[in-house]
Amino acid sequence: MKPATFEYYDPTDIDSALSLLAKSDVETKVLAGGQSLVPLMNFRLSRPQVLVDINRLTELAYIHSTPEGLAIGALTRHSQLLESPLIQQHYPVLIEAVRHVGHVQIRNRGTVGGSVMHADPAAELPCVLAALDARFVLLSERGRRIVPWGQMFQSVFTTAAEPDELLIQIEVPPLASRTGYAFEEFARRHGDFALAGACALLTVASDGRCIDARISLLAAGPVPVRAAEAEKRLVGSHLLQDDLNAAAALAEKASAPTGDIHGSRDYRLRLLVTMASRALARAATTTRELK
DSSP states (O other), rough: OOOOOOEEEESSSSSHHHHHHOOOOEEEEEESTTHHHHHHHHTTSOOOSSSOOOOTTTGGGEOOOOTEEEEETTTOBBHHHHHHHHHHHOHHHHHHHHHSSOOHHHHHOOOOHHHHHTTTTTTTHEEEEEHHHHHEHHHHTTEEEEEHHHHHEEEEESOOOOOOOOEEEEOOOOOSSSSSEEEEEEETTSOOSSSSEEEEEEETTTTOEEEEEEEESSSSSOOOHHHHHHHHTTTSOOOHHHHHHHHHHHHGGOOOOOOOOTHHHHHHHHHHHHHHHHHHHHHHHHHHHHH
């Protein structure tokens, strides 16, 4: 339970952090909350030769409203999302998702940016950020670039970030009015890794007709998955039970889970359909309450 030898740096400003990332010619990891990286290092499943601790970059811990929607600093803790009046009022689906993240101690230390960069397909935040069409701001000494969620998550534990890039901000577009929401997941015990999950966002017109649907699946493949066919099935409908059932069934087509000791592939497929069904039912109920 001891990590391999590594060099440790704790820069006090972003420029210093970027300089360290740019100059390093060996495997380098950024340490934020450390709730995933430190256990991996202790088990020697991850052996970075250089560790850049960004916890002193407090300017990266914020939640702001912008003309483009919402800006979340990469060093923002999970617990800060839960406590934010801005999130509670305008993005409550984030609250639902974060409540499933580990336990209180983990939420107090874990960061939004760390969850994104860890890119675990069974993690809550990447799943809900996919449903929210989030964008990710990466910074290096070469410049700044913005990566949409569909390009950011590339495979299990793999993102589009280059070795010299630092995730500094997550941008979330505003949600339309009359948008119902729900996040559902199943784990054997609260705080355990989820076996399956789903996030649903349903926007309706004044007559109750669905004009936008987003369904994101957790633990359904190597990256967060959007169930495109299920989304198309709901647009134009009045979100009747038959519509919701058909969409939940179509979610299976977007899923490619792998079996393990916790459940076979078929079991996880059925579980994903169940989670999608529950999320859609609650989201549709929420839209009716908003009218």
